[in-house]
Amino acid sequence: MNETEKIDAGQTSAMDLLKKSDRTPAQEVINVTRASLPPLSEYTAMLQDIWDSAWLTNMGKYHETLRAQLKDYLSVGAVQLFVNGHSALELLLQAMDLHGEVITTPFSFASTTHAIVRNGLTPVFCDINMKDYTLDVDQLESKITEKTSAIVPVHVYGNICDVKRIQEIADRHHLKVIYDAAHTFGEKLDGIGVGCFGDASMFSFHATKVFNSIEGGAITTRGESAELMEKLYELKNFGILGQEKVASVGANGKMNEFAAAMGICNLRHVDEYIAKRKQVFDRYIERLRGTEGLIIPEIPDNVTSNYAYFPVRFHGFRYQRDEVFMNLKKENIYARKYFYPCINAYECYQDQYRAEDTPNALLVSKEILTLPIYPDLSLQDVDRICNIILHGEV
Numbered sequence: 146m147n148e149t150e151k152i153d154a155g156q157t158s159a160m161d162l163l164k165k166s167d168r169t170p171a172q173e174v175i176n177v178t179r180a181s182l183p184p185l186s187e188y189t190a191m192l193q194d195i196w197d198s199a200w201l202t203n204m205g206k207y208h209e210t211l212r213a214q215l216k217d218y219l220s221v222g223a224v225q226l227f228v229n230g231h232s233a234l235e236l237l238l239q240a241m242d243l244h245g246e247v248i249t250t251p252f253s254f255a256s257t258t259h260a261i262v263r264n265g266l267t268p269v270f271c272d273i274n275m276k277d278y279t280l281d282v283d284q285l286e287s288k289i290t291e292k293t294s295a296i297v298p299v300h301v302y303g304n305i306c307d308v309k310r311i312q313e314i315a316d317r318h319h320l321k322v323i324y325d326a327a328h329t330f331g332e333k334l335d336g337i338g339v340g341c342f343g344d345a346s347m348f349s350f351h352a353t354k355v356f357n358s359i360e361g362g363a364i365t366t367r368g369e370s371a372e373l374m375e376k377l378y379e380l381k382n383f384g385i386l387g388q389e390k391v392a393s394v395g396a397n398g399k400m401n402e403f404a405a406a407m408g409i410c411n412l413r414h415v416d417e418y419i420a421k422r423k424q425v426f427d428r429y430i431e432r433l434r435g436t437e438g439l440i441i442p443e444i445p446d447n448v449t450s451n452y453a454y455f456p457v458r459f460h461g462f463r464y465q466r467d468e469v470f471m472n473l474k475k476e477n478i479y480a481r482k483y484f485y486p487c488i489n490a491y492e493c494y495q496d497q498y499r500a501e502d503t504p505n506a507l508l509v510s511k512e513i514l515t516l517p518i519y520p521d522l523s524l525q526d527v528d529r530i531c532n533i534i535l536h537g538e539v
């Protein structure tokens with residue numbers, strides 16, 4: 146793996162974004178995403194309260210406000226907030242008291258599998274389907290053994306998994322279902338909040354996501370799930386239950402007040418962010434639709450999308466994925482190879498797994514490119530990106 150690939154394997158870090166956006170507009174760098182920011186005055190107005198109360202973290206006023214607002218916005222029964230999405234997922238897996246094997250997808254961000262492994266559990270990779278790149282439910286049952294305790298599917302790119310069939314299979318085998326819903330903030334399936342499916346779902350509020358609290362994350366459930374929510378509260382606060390009682394081996398997963406305030410500000414604007422993303426998304430569709438060798442997203446009628454990503458697969462196209470990547474890069478446009486390599490090809494997992502065992506994920510990881518999409522990306526820039534993709538130059 147060369148250095149560029151190594152960087153591309155990861156997520157655009159917030160530092161990357163800051164560095165690159167500093168250089169805009171002089172070099173007109175376009176990244177795959179750009180953090181959404183509320184008007185600065187809205188944020189600074191909230192800081193006064195924090196200063197007055199001197200309450201900076203540990204489930205303060207803004208933490209509780211954001212929690213209530215998200216419950217409403219996401220149309221879920223309960224929300225627990227965390228310092229980031231990964232920590233939320235790790236602690237959720239711990240709270241579920243799982244054992245043995247956990248079936249998951251190799252076509253995701255590193256966090257999904259790492260959270261399983263860091264809980265002392267064994268990931269078992271199930272391949273993805275070629276339609277929306279989520280778990281191939283036809284293969285799911287064949288991965289279940291007597292050691293399986295849970296399934297961790299990912300709504301990758303905001304494509305909602307086949308939640309109905311996954312639940313049927315899970316019920317038949319008495320397995321927990323935990324969704325990595327990091328890509329699906331605010332999405333709905335048949336009018337139901339995506340955070341209602343399975344036993345629980347994890348959302349990420351990282352700077353690069355549709356909705357951000359700088360860093361942040363949440364676990365949601367369909368019902369009130371009082372017991373699980375209390376357990377999560379305990380685990381994100383070191384397992385402390387009272388001044389003189391530490392009940393479990395928890396971690397520090399608390400969201401602070403500055404992050405919560407950012408979340409409250411961004412939540413006021415998130416519908417507008419999503420509407421602007423839709424314009425970008427629709428322009429890509431308009432410009433790229435019907436081109437031989439390009440496979441572009443399709444949003445089912447019963448899904449309310451957040452337009453988080455625009456993945457394009459180059460399959461029999463005049464240029465290979467890596468050529469398109471380079472053609473864009475020459476123009477200072479940084480599309481990303483999400484998700485390349487797939488997780489079962491990572492250096493840290495190569496002793497235990499073979500990417501060839503999940504051929505669909507392996508193929509897609511080599512053919513896919515996610516194009517820049519964020520609220521303030523201009524349609525002229527989208528046109529420029531499409532010209533480079535289609536013709537190799539502007």
Ligand SMILES: *Cc1c(COP(=O)(O)O)cnc(C)c1O
Nearest residue numbers: 229230231254256327349350351
């Ligand atoms: C962003 C992301 C995570 C991790 O979320 P953080 O808030 O960055 O910790 C997990 N899974 C997927 C699929 C993601 O995209």
